[in-house]
Amino acid sequence: MPFVPERRQRKRSPERRTLLRPFIWLSQHLQSALSSLGQLRRSPLATLMTAAVIGIALALPASLYVFARNLQQLSGTWQPTAALSLFLHLDVQQPQAERLAQRLLDKPDIQSVQLILPDQALESLKSDPAFAEAIAQLPENPLPIVIALAPAPRLADPESLEALADWLSSLPEVEFARLDTRWMQRFQGILALVERLVLLLAFALSGGVLLIIGNTIRLEIENRREEIEIMDLVGATPGFIRRPFLYIGIWYGLLGGGIAWVLIAFSLFLLQEPVAHLAQLYQMDFHLKGLEAKELGTLLGGSAGLGLLGSWLSVGRHLQTASTR
């Protein structure tokens, strides 16, 4: 075939080219993505080391997040240990108290009720030697009937518990309602602190990941300067030249996110047994929860996004083409 300048033998009609454009675009991206992955595979050790650093950096906030979530789950497990005590008026008799307890049990906000009769309460006090002697002196039992109740687990926040306690106090049979929220408030406080820590750590370490990826991409650009120049002079658009580096950033991010996930899963595996044993000692049914699919998606998506951002920043600073010089 003789060499003829293209403009004399262009065959494809402009309409056909326009139709093909999305496919060309897609296939170019796919090609870039795969060839970038191939690039990384050619130096597996260096790639793995960089990805491991990113993975460890991501694993820190992510594992703290898992810890916080398990704490939250634990608070759910604790709830049935009665947070509300209703002290009834002294003149309220047992049948009346039982009817009240039944009525309360029918409320959706209340999970369980337990009637504590004055005799039972007195017995349990007597078993404590510090009280035994004083109680023996009493002419009659001074204790009221107490209803211990556990709110429904969905009422986890102090505000709605407070509202429930207020309503209970207003019942005619009730002398006063004691809401034991102090431990809960403390617990919520700790949780809030841990959650804030997760955010802080995630923020700081994301910055670190950006720097790591940015620097790795800078080196990559340095190594491939000759190729960049040649691609530039044969007419590759700036976008085309940038693309493989952006994909390398995304791959590093994804790999790092994957490593973080493996690290978390492995630590959970190591902790699972001692935790289960401890829970059993407290007669609780508690199992550590790992990352759910949605959270794993967030982790991987976030890390890929960080990779893209890091390489994008680096490419903007370091990648010079003839057009940008």
Add this chain to the structure above:
Amino acid sequence: MIRCERVSKRYPLSGEALSELRFHIASGEMVFLTGRSGAGKSTLLKLIGGLESPTRGQLFVDGRNLNQLSPRQMSFHRRRVGMIFQDHRLLRDRTVFDNVALPLVAAGVRHQEIRRRVRAALDQVGLLGKERTQPIALSGGEQQRVGIARAIVSRPPLLLADEPTGNLDPDLSREIMGLFERFNQVGVTLLIASHDLALINSLAYRTLTLDQGRLVADSGTPHAFRA
């Protein structure tokens, strides 16, 4: 094909490389650009190829005013201009095939089409069968022909060559020139920078002479120009 209107190029450190260049090269011409090293030959080729932009003046290539092109349009411009260098500018870690295919890959041409066109280009320069070879395993003349194949693979109407025979012996040089003449015969415009006066004088083509960034001689078209 190339219209140069009072084009100047000044570098911040080394001063004026080209000053007030004014010439016109018609479509289908084959023109030599000569002058001592440092006269501005390479700079002029880089301006025409869109690798650098003039400090002053207007440069039209194939009807495009290069001053008015966006970076993206500049990339498209480079696809329509084949460039050949003295040091070949090949990628050493890629095969001959991959090197020649680069412009087509950059342009998003489909695979089968790339295969077909790369083979056609290699056939033109007589290197069919060396596709899987690394450039390092080739002789200087062969490497230069790979560079030429890369320049013509997207069938540009304009070829720019910067000292294409600089490192070659006279026989190989003549061979390369023969290749260029063949391209010219099918309508490609060529601008070839060279300081090999013996070679230039043995061929009867228009010659532009640069000296210290100025156009000091234009031989004009020596024989009836075939359009």
